[in-house]
Structures are given as structure tokens and as C-alpha cells.
Amino acid sequence: MLHHVVFSSFYTFNDVLLSHGLSPKVALLFDRNTHRLFSQQIFQTFHQANIAQSSFVVPASESAKSLRTAERLYGEFIKNGIDRATALVAVGGGVVGDLGGFLAASYLRGIPLAQVPTTLLAMVDSAIGGKVAINHPLGKNMIGFFYAPVFTFIDVDFLATLPKRDIYSGLAEAFKYALIQDAPFFDRLESQFERVVSLERAAVEQVVKRSVKNKLRVVKRDFKETLGLRALLNFGHTFGHALETLSKYRAFRHGEAVLIGMLCASALSKNLGLIDDASLSRIARFAKRFPISSRLLKRHFFDVEESAMESAMQSDKKKERGLIRFVLLRAIGEAFLCNEKISSRDIRRAIREAKRFLK
Numbered sequence: 001m002l003h004h005v006v007f008s009s010f011y012t013f014n015d016v017l018l019s020h021g022l023s024p025k026v027a028l029l030f031d032r033n034t035h036r037l038f039s040q041q042i043f044q045t046f047h048q049a050n051i052a053q054s055s056f057v058v059p060a061s062e063s064a065k066s067l068r069t070a071e072r073l074y075g076e077f078i079k080n081g082i083d084r085a086t087a088l089v090a091v092g093g094g095v096v097g098d099l100g101g102f103l104a105a106s107y108l109r110g111i112p113l114a115q116v117p118t119t120l121l122a123m124v125d126s127a128i129g130g131k132v133a134i135n136h137p138l139g140k141n142m143i144g145f146f147y148a149p150v151f152t153f154i155d156v157d158f159l160a161t162l163p164k165r166d167i168y169s170g171l172a173e174a175f176k177y178a179l180i181q182d183a184p185f186f187d188r189l190e191s192q193f194e195r196v197v198s199l200e201r202a203a204v205e206q207v208v209k210r211s212v213k214n215k216l217r218v219v220k221r222d223f224k225e226t227l228g229l230r231a232l233l234n235f236g237h238t239f240g241h242a243l244e245t246l247s248k249y250r251a252f253r254h255g256e257a258v259l260i261g262m263l264c265a266s267a268l269s270k271n272l273g274l275i276d277d278a279s280l281s282r283i284a285r286f287a288k289r290f291p292i293s294s295r296l297l298k299r300h301f302f303d304v305e306e307s308a309m310e311s312a313m314q315s316d317k318k319k320e321r322g323l324i325r326f327v328l329l330r331a332i333g334e335a336f337l338c339n340e341k342i343s344s345r346d347i348r349r350a351i352r353e354a355k356r357f358l359k
């Protein structure tokens with residue numbers, strides 16, 4: 001149940017669409033930003049190739065991943081005659097990709113989906129692997145599907161307009177793959193960091209391709225997250241989600257929260273005697289190269305009690321049988337899912353240490 005990932009310039013999209021056996025009929029989903037930035041170029045490409053198109057726009061905000069927005073769009077789809085032969089093309093970051101995927105999986109019991117990620121985070125992570133979801137007031141990504149797109153189309157030129165903060169956020173997810181299963185990738189990220197951040201094409205493409213390969217390697221073996229392999233992709237997320245929840249998703253970019261979370265999980269791994277001091281220092285040195293606002297760090301991490309973070313972690317949906325299952329490191333490039341209970345003392349100590357590193 002795995003999809004293709006195509007790296008190309010957007011003007012070749014039509015050929016890719018048709019070569020995947022899809023009809024020349026698309027429903028484009030944008031958020032307000034991607035609509036403003038890219039719709040002209042995209043409309044033109046489709047127009048020239050005689051592809052029938054309709055487009056739908058949602059707010060550029062996490063709040064668009066809601067049942068309410070989905071309901072509105074189902075109505076618009078019906079009114080616009082979107083049928084099973086129409087491919088839904090989601091053009092945007094993780095929000096549009098997750099919402100678009102949710103709609104494609106559910107509308108008419110499923111219509112074809114193509115992901116066109118335009119943020120680095122979506123290129124390296126959210127548009128790959130077929131997890132799609134919307135949020136519920138009681139929890140993020142609580143309602144969704146495993147629904148693979150027919151293909152994901154990556155054109156790194158879309159990143160030219162992306163704010164630097166979002167570039168760093170995506171890079172944090174690439175760093176995650178290096179830590180969990182690809183140590184040589186960490187060497188590369190360390191040496192190529194500045195080139196990627198300044199969007200040198202070759203460097204960016206290399207990071208995206210390597211990340212996609214890493215993600216597909218896991219997803220291929222455990223599409224529905226039943227074997228504990230896909231769960232490794234949640235490295236840093238238990239701590240990170242706690243920070244996101246406590247700040248009501250308004251403070252950190254997802255990648256920033258994950259980066260802090262990975263530092264906590266690495267400190268925990270060191271305190272449990274799994275990795276050495278030198279590995280933790282190297283991870284922390286790299287994490288410090290990501291410029292997270294010191295005001296945000298203070299207010300939404302340093303000033304947050306370790307106990308409050310721990311309680312927020314208890315409500316994480318990834319808990320199993322009442323046990324928080326941590327992804328820990330045995331080495332840089334080797335993560336595993338820990339089956340044992342970790343004491344409060346160890347959790348809090350790891351958070352304190354991560355704070356010290358970032359101060």
C-alpha cells in the first residue's frame with residue numbers, strides 16, 4: 001500500500017497525473033497562502049494541458065483541520081460535481097495535506113489523492129506515508145485514516161517563499177530520521193546545515209530525498225503502525241506534543257516542539273545509560289543551531305514545570321495500556337520503542353537537562 005514519490009518541476013505534473021492512470025480532472029485544495037502564491041501558475045499548467053479543474057480554499061491555520069471545514073468542503077464538492085474520477089490535489093503544508101487526505105479518504109468512500117507539499121515539513125514528512133487526519137476539540141489528529149496518495153509530487157522550488165522559521169521546522173523532522181536510523185545522515189546535516197537553510201537547491205533536494213527514503217523505509221514495513229516500527233517516527237513527539245498541548249498549539253511550530261522533544265528523549269536515553277555523554281552533547285550542539293525564539297522558549301518551555309509537562313504527556317494518544325511508550329536511542333542512528341515504565345524522576349530530570357542545554 002505504498003505510493004510513489006516524484007521529484008520534478010511542477011510543469012510536468014500533468015504527465016505524472018496521466019501516467020498514474022488518473023483522469024484529467026482535478027479538485028485543487030489550497031490554503032489562503034498557497035492559493036495566493038501558487039494558484040496562477042498551477043491553473044495555467046492545467047489549463048494548457050486541458051485538465052478540468054476546480055479549486056477550494058481553506059484558512060491557513062491548524063483550525064482548518066476540523067470536521068466543520070470538512071463538512072463545508074463536502075458540500076462544495078457535491079455542488080461542483082466532484083466524482084470518483086476526480087483526483088484531489090492538496091497543495092500546501094501539513095495542514096492542507098492532512099485535511100485533503102482526510103477528505104479524499106472519506107468523500108464518496110474514497111477518491112484519488114495527490115499530495116503537492118509546499119513546506120519543507122510536508123516534503124520530508126507529512127505528505128509521505130499516508131497518515132491523514134483532522135483534529136477534534138479534545139485532541140489533535142484524533143479522526144483520520146491510513147490513506148496513501150496515488151503519488152506525492154515534490155518540487156523544492158515551492159520552498160522559495162517559505163519563511164525561514166518553517167524551513168528550520170522541516171529540518172528538525174529530517175534530523176529525526178538521522179537520529180532514529182541514519183547516522184551518516186546526521187554527518188551530512190551537520191556539514192550541510194547552512195546550505196540547506198539558505199535553500200541551495202542541491203543541498204535541499206538531497207535532504208528531502210534522504211528523508212523521504214528514510215520515511216518510506218519505515219512505512220513500507222509498517223503502514224498501519226501495528227508492528228511498533230512506525231512508532232519510531234514519533235521520536236521526540238511525546239515530549240513535543242506535551243509542549244504543543246500546553247501552549248494550545250500557538251507557540252511552537254511542530255518541528256520546533258519535536259526538536260525540543262528529541263533533546264528531552266536524548267537526555268532520557270543518556271540518563272538510562274543507553275547513549276554516552278558525547279552523543280548527547282553532539283545532539284544538543286546541533287539542536288542549538290536551530291534559532292527558536294528565546295521569548296518562546298522561556299515562556300513555553302523553561303517556565304513550564306516539569307510536572308505539568310509530564311501530566312500533559314499522560315494524555316498523549318500514543319499511550320498503550322496506560323503506559324507512555326517512549327522512543328529512546330541506543331546510539332545516534334538507532335532508536336527503539338521502550339516497553340518499560342520510565343519513572344517520573346527520570347522524565348523530569350531529562351526535561352531539566354534539555355532546558356539546561358537550550359539556555
Ligand SMILES: NC(=O)c1ccc[n+]([C@@H]2O[C@H](COP(=O)([O-])OP(=O)(O)OC[C@H]3O[C@@H](n4cnc5c(N)ncnc54)[C@H](O)[C@@H]3O)[C@@H](O)[C@H]2O)c1
Nearest residue numbers: 031033060093094095096118119121122126131158161162
Ligand atoms: N500526516 C502526517 O504524517 C504528519 C506528520 C507531521 C505533521 N503533520 C501535520 O502537519 C501540520 C504542520 O504542517 P506544516 O508545518 O507544513 O504547517 P502548515 O501547513 O500550517 O504550513 C505552515 C505555513 O506555511 C504556509 N505555506 C505553505 N507553503 C508555503 C510556501 N511555499 N511559501 C510560503 N508559505 C507557505 C502555510 O500557509 C502556513 O501558513 C500539522 O497539522 C501536523 O499535525 C502531519
